[in-house]
Amino acid sequence: MEPAELARSMLGWYDKHRRVLPWRALPGKTADPYRVWLSEIMLQQTTVATVGPYFEEFLRRWPTTTDLAAADLDAVLHAWAGLGYYARARNLHKCAKTVAEQHGGVFPDNEEQLRQLPGIGAYTAAAVAAIAFDRRATVLDGNVERVMSRLFAVEEPLPSVKPKLRALADTITPERRPGDYAQAVMDLGATVCIPRRPRCGQCPWHDACAARAAGIAETLPRKAAKAEKPIRRGMAFWLINPEGSVLLRRRPESGLLGGMIEVPSSDWLERAAPGLGAVQEQAPVEAAWRMLPGQVRHTFTHFHLELGLAAARFGPKDGDGWKRAEGIWVPVDRLSEHAIPTVMRKVVRHALGSV
Structure with missing residues (x-):
């Protein structure tokens, strides 16, 4: 399949099978950048099932960026307890304060400016730009890495192969509906192109997948051996x-x-x-x-x-x-x-x- 055809088939699949998530805008509705950003920070190294209750509680207590910016840091840390990686919570609060004080409470709408904010790296900037503002941005999380490594049968191990996977993902990212496309590939990785026993028969890229054709889908992505933890x-x-x-x-x-x-x-x-x-x-x-x-x-x-x-x-x-x-x-x-x-x-x- 050509890249444009791959993107179209993925968007068609997403329109039928998209997950309903508390931070995700309903079809035809405009995404709230605050919700998108908050969920993306929470979802780093954490599962959707775990994040759900935390996300709802944060919204209840701090429904807007300016509300979160005005919150006491200890209250934010306490509400975060159990999600782990507490530097994320400190940066979350710092980022909200920066947006409130320097951007009038409104998130920037492009990757470059988003990356200037505390706690926002390449992945989060791309996700917020695409999902919240429908900017063309290539989003590469663990699910997307798995999908791309299988689609193109990339056998080099992670993490060193990440730049190659990003470049491959970028060739498919469409100009039209890039936010929906990003969420579609993430959903595919979470529900169909799963780590063990991928459900290839349900995949819109079934015929195009090089790893499926070679019979090696379940072995990808390869990962470099981890050093034993001290x-x-x-x-x-x-x-x-x-x-x-x-x-x-x-x-x-x-x-x-x-x-x-x-x-x-x-x-x-x-x-x-x-x-x-x-x-x-x-x-x-x-x-x-x-x-x-x-x-x-x-x-x-x-x-x-x-x-x-x-x-x-x-x-x-x-x-x-x-x-x-x-x-x-x-x-x-x-x-x-x-x-x-x-x-x-x-x-x-x-x-x-x-x-």
Whole structure:
């Protein structure tokens, strides 16, 4: 098939089989750039099923870009908790503020200007430009990569082959209805050209697919072998004051979980599990620390984390050394009111079950 014919057949398939999603405009309706942008940020590294409730809650609390820009960052982080990759939430808030302050609350309508906004890279800029403004832009997410690698039987492995897949995708992207076309290919990858047992008989590109013809569709896209994730280890410090409140603190703005609320912890390093004596100088205050049984394990994108837990409690007769700790004191029954990332929720659950 010629590129124009491929695009036409894809749009015809989409008109019959498009998914109904809470952020997607109905046929014949104009897309809301705020909804498109919000959904695209949320969907990075996250499934449609997971994002749905978060998206609806964000819209309920902050229905416009200017509403989100005016929100308190901690409220945004708290609402984001569970989606992971918290840098996205910080950039989401920063981007909303930039759009509100520098663009009058209206998103730019082209890729170049969109890429100048915080947290918007090549993929998101193309998606917003195409879907929200119907600009011709080539959108390449994981679903589209899979479709293109099979359509053209590209056997070089990801991620190094991404530029080639983008160039191939660009040859088909139409001038007419580019937003619908982008969503169509993403829908195809999500529902038909799936990773295992692709439903080739339902595909509008069945006859044109080189990988199907060669019998290798399910083996594509190829991926380079991943290096084994390293293990980092550290210690979390569970401190209770005489009123029964727990010490929390905010992590530095830069770095992993930047700006998030945590149970104070030592540095996370690639080394043997540290004993309490090795990290006690990083404890929030001097206290009669004792080790709790077990440890907390969590996996981030690039490493596994193992945290031991040390606990201390100040009673009425133990002095006021606890007052020298930097952070905030939170009653146990109000911990859920704070933007605590998943790994620290695990620490809280482990501590509450051990002390």
